[in-house]
Amino acid sequence: MTALVSTAPVTTALITADALAAELAGGARLVVLDVQYNLRGPAGRGLFEQAHVPGAHFIDLDTELAGPVAADGRGGRHPLPRPDVLEAALRRAGVDDASRIVTYDQGTSLSAARAWWVLRWAGLQDVRVLDGGLAAWTRAGHTAPTEPTPETAGTVTLRPHALPVLDADGIAHRPATAVLIDGRAPERFRGETEPIDRVAGHIPGAVNVPMDTLLRPDGRMRPPAALRAVFEAAGVVPGESRIVATSCGSGVTAAHTALALHEIGVAAHVYVGSWSDWISDPTRPMATGS
Template identity: 55%
Template sequence: MTANSARSPILSASELMAELAGGRPPVLLDVRWQLGGPDLRSAYEAGHLPGAVYVDLDRELAGPVRPDGRGGRHPLPDPEEFGAVMRRAGVCADVPVVAYDGGLGWGAARAWWLLRWTGHPDVRVLDGGLAAWTEAGGAVSAEAVSAAEGDFKPTPGAAGLLDADAAAALARQGILLDARAGERYRGEVEPIDPVAGHIPGAVSAPTTENLGPDGRFLAPQALRARFTALGVTDRAPVGVYCGSGVSGAQEVLALEVAGFPSALYAGSWSDWSSDPQRPVATGADPR
């Protein structure tokens, strides 16, 4: 447990403004991303938090997709290659990092989770993303950013990671949350992956319900009540999966805000459904 482990993994725009004006400002990562769309570098270039470096989720926070689909649509990046990306972005082992995105928290949480998994001791997400920043009066800049080379060296294993077998076991022996939309969980639609449905025993827990109408995370007590109602307790292990390990990272973040540690099945449904031998459940019932 690090010295910062008791601190919330999210911070408000006003808190970030204060830290940027202080003596130990955090490194800023812009991780705006949209599912199935082009990268948002052009949006970053049009306006970003001053000093923020753009990180391309599909190319820099994921590894190459395998022809057989194993590992999912966003496989974990090679740790050394991920470390090189973070160093180019100015990430250092002893300097705080704050990631932000367009508002849902998916892209920022992916960077947050990867940095935690590879051992960075102080990384957080801007609650509400860019919209919260501008609503609070924060400036944006279109200036190009050239970050000084960082020194971060990844050491994978610092955060919980599940493979398919571990996720299946957790669905039987603990709590496995499915972070996708309810209709995908139930198998009514499947716009992306080859098979519709969910991992048998998993509980539907869409990420949209982690946020309030303002796009910010619910208060810790409200998140804790939400997850408790879904069966999460302090006594049983908790895991999360989604479509490809992106929105699921936001659910891991929400659980952390609520005080529940959890592990991520990074390959998620896109990895699970790539193997025709793996069982699939449909409908609202977890089983």
């Protein structure tokens, strides 16, 4: 593992609803990907069929932005996708090698951030996230049709592993100066409750930065100054040469944390398997409490 704290000027990965609408109205060649998702609610495609950004193509988090779950749990609940499956999904959406892409979800950018991170891991460079998602889009007065978007034949060729990925060994042997951020809710981090995984708690040494602390009440990302204050309290200072890693339950919220860190100029390693992978080996140490 090498230090990945950036000192370069920050280029935002976020786009506002009005800016996206202006680009689409101006004929910009964009591919808009709908990544609406509910862990335990209506299927994402059903949400897409109820309303979506005009011209958007649906991509499924469970089956296209993640791979099959191993029987023993190794790799976690949302392991990296098979490149051929992801490539086929993106080609159906009309993605080419040089495509400019915008991803969005219902409103918090949780699953949209997973898409943002996975697509960049797969070698695509110009990927942005609609800040506030479909909720921000409709709140700004833009239309959200229900009719399906015709498939468009794309020619993208993915180049996986363009971003560093952490596994359990990398987490276990991280340097003492590294910061590991866990983005789950505080009660899950402390091990007081665990509604999804079979074991409650967190990776020893992790610092809890719940996703809610990164968002405004309407689901948009907090401004950089506020994000910087949150992360500095967790031990992350932009410009310092120390490793920053992100984790959660299954690697989705970890990508959202990485997006927030990107907004303050910090390039984080994502532990894709996260807690659901960590606990697949009962010999690994586990912690509870704050």
